[in-house]
């Protein structure tokens with residue numbers, strides 16, 4: 001190199017590249033493959049979650065105003081259960097699986113084995129910043145991968161806690177946390193990974209997928225969208241309203257699987273209004289701003305977006321807001337025009353519009369005429385309506401009688417379809433996501449039963465091959 005040439009090395013890119021190279025070297029030693037290593041990592045993660053639970057809860061309080069109870073059951077406790085479920089079943093999930101061989105290949109044995117992918121990148125969002133960082137990490141470690149975790153800069157207290165604790169308890173040669181925002185994530189996305197697991201909005205999802213395509217890296221995209229809650233007349237509206245309010249207003253509505261709007265059929269639209277109001281008062285009191293159990297909006301940008309949607313219908317309850325406190329009251333809007341702004345975007349905040357349709361046909365047409373939602377909820381007493389919703393709509397998941405808690409069924413896959421994402425995880429499905437299922441065939445050299453398949457093809461061989469293949 002000529003002596004005066006100045007080489008600019010971007011420290012962000014440099015750090016990303018160095019970290020990936022380091023983790024790849026670790027992976028190539030085979031260090032992360034033994035079952036014992038995987039279990040140690042999961043146990044260490046479990047320990048830090050239980051021993052430092054209050055540190056995580058304080059961070060969640062600082063970032064989102066989450067109550068300790070909600071932080072426990074939606075994030076920390078959830079993760080501990082996911083680890084326990086994984087530890088309980090991991091041996092079985094990793095066992096090779098026998099496959100039968102066709103007559104033409106007998107004698108031979110065939111089976112599949114799951115092998116780790118290598119070095120994977122997990123990019124997580126701010127709304128459940130512990131859960132959505134560590135739930136994929138559990139799957140990636142259980143599958144025997146090296147991992148770079150990039151927490152969301154939008155929840156800085158939680159990001160700092162993850163960056164502080166994970167390197168202390170997990171194998172630092174195999175797991176790295178890189179904090180930061182767009183420049184750091186962009187630098188990471190320039191590197192070659194063996195899988196990228198992204199949770200967040202669809203705009204960035206497209207950036208991630210385009211970057212991954214350059215290296216032919218597979219992606220999981222856990223995105224969002226508008227998840228409807230269909231309510232039919234004849235159902236127990238008081239209980240339905242309580243459950244919708246519980247699912248909608250936890251974390252101040254900033255939940256990817258929260259019911260985005262009520263799709264009310266016939267008279268249910270008018271009748272549910274009072275029940276929703278009662279349920280909000282029951283859970284958060286007449287002044288939710290004073291409730292310890294009601295969170296705040298993450299930042300001014302989201303506050304401004306949300307407060308601009310508050311006039312898109314008749315206010316049934318709520319509507320008050322305070323920018324300094326990042327507070328928006330749990331709000332229900334009725335008489336909402338399906339073409340209004342509140343119905344044109346994922347709300348991702350504490351505003352619940354009620355859209356009315358005459359019958360189930362119209363409800364199904366409303367759902368299928370829009371992007372496929374991450375979740376579809378329905379409150380109905382009719383088995384026929386349930387069967388129709390299962391058969392005639394498409395969504396990441398479908399839950400009857402309760403929103404949001406489908407995530408706590410560890411055996412159920414969690415993921416979207418179409419605009420709400422691609423791929424799935426939780427429990428055994430995480431292992432599928434973070435492993436390659438390799439096929440293995442073992443055919444002995446003796447006897448050489450394949451002779452009949454070798455050319456030159458005689459009439460006799462032709463007859464036999466046509467019979468057995």
Ligand code: NAD
Pocket residue numbers: 123124125126127128132150151152153154180181182185186199200201202204207222223224225255256257346348374416421
């Ligand atoms: P966010 O702003 O925290 O972004 C998510 C991640 O993308 C962050 O780590 C961020 O640093 C990174 N990022 C942001 N801009 C980037 C860019 N230009 N290039 C590269 N990386 C970038 O979170 P968000 O997107 O506001 O999250 C909310 C959305 O996520 C909602 O749509 C919600 O429905 C969805 N979500 C989905 C799930 C799910 O499991 N399906 C869970 C939670 C949230």
